[in-house]
Amino acid sequence: INIVSFLGTRTRPFEKSDYIELMTDNSTGLELTFKIIEKRVKGWNAFYTSLSKGDKDKITAWRRGDDLPSYGSLLAILNPKHHDISKNILIFLITARAIGYFKKHNDFELLTQYLKPPTSFKALMVQFEDLLLALHERDMQYVATLYQNKDEQFLHRPSTIILELLTYSLSSFSKDEIEKAKEYFVNTFELSLYRSGHLCEQIIEVGFVIASWQERPDMNLISKLKSVQNLYGYTLPTILTEDTKRKKENLVEDWEINMWRSNAQKVFNNFKVELPEKYRVSSAVL
Incomplete structure (x- = not known):
């Protein structure tokens, strides 16, 4: 969306609404692209004839749609x-080709998840940027409000669901409902894998606290x-000695459990x- 916003103001005669049409069109051919070019570009018919x-x-x-053009x-x-023809036509076609490729090889809804009719694009950009800011600042209240309002724009988006589940997990733990907190957390963690790198490291830290405070x-x-922490490079791996049995219990030291509990x-x-x-409690007390 940010790319489209940029191109829509820099590639005249094409407008933002033209790029949005390309993204919301459910075909994989470039028929719509050339129709837009014919409508926007003076002299295109003469150029095509030549x-x-x-x-x-x-x-x-x-x-x-028999084939997608190469660059x-x-x-x-x-x-x-x-040719005496605008380079912006080339940019527009390259963008259309990229969008067509994405539609062909990915879930079409991934591309259109933040889009409604082009008339509402400006308002959607504001809302989209608000959500990005909320995700970056971990503003749980903002995400909770979206859910309470049943905002269809974001209701089924992975990042939003991750934060919503995390909110429930944090809230349950703060109410001393630690088993329920773990249930919500497990769903949060599994959904965040390979999907929310900006949150995953902190989600893992929450998980250590919740898991170590279970009965x-x-x-x-x-x-x-x-x-996963090792896989993503968030920490150094545990060193196993030759006489250490490879059991889960042996991958974790008692002091680590105490550390996670005291870091709650x-x-x-x-x-x-607030907990x-x-x-x-401090590590010394534990």
């Missing part, structure tokens, strides 16, 4: 150095958290959540 039969055949195939093919036909520390969950309030401070007094 092309060789081979180039015209290529454009016809692209319009039908080289587009440049060969539309190189502004060789019996949840070694399975702690082991999984440590594995410090970790939860990142999310502006009951029992969770604010």
Whole structure:
């Protein structure tokens, strides 16, 4: 969306609404792209007429969706150095080709998840940027409000769901409902894997606190958290000696459990959540 916003103001005669049309169109051919070009670009028909039969055949195939043009093919036909034609037409077609490729190889909804009709694009940009800021600042109240209002724009978006589940987990823990907090956390953690790198490291830290404060520390969950933490390079791996049995319990030292438990309030401070007094104990007391 940020790219479209940029291109929509820098590639006249094309407008933001033209790029939005490309993104919301459910076809994979470039028919709509060329229709927009014909509408926006003066002199396009004369330029098209001047092309060789081979180039015209290529454009016809692209319009039908038989094939997506390569950058080289587009440049060969539309190189502004060789024709008196705007380089923005080339940029528009390259963008359309990229969008077409994305639609062909990915879930179409991934592309249109923040889009409604082009008339509301300006308002959507504001809302989109607000959400980005909220995710960056971990503003749980903002995300909770979106859910309470049943805002369809973000209701089923992974990042929003991750934060919503995390909110429930944090809230449950602060109410001393530690088993329920763990249930919400497990869903949060699994959804965040490979998807929310900006949050995953802090989600893992929350998980260590929740898992270590269970009635019996949840070694399975702690082991999984440590594995992912190592995988993502958030920490140094545990060193196993030759005589150490490879059990989950042996991957975690007692002092680590104490550390995670004593760090509870410090970790939860990142999310502006106050914990009951029992969770604010120091390592020495533990």
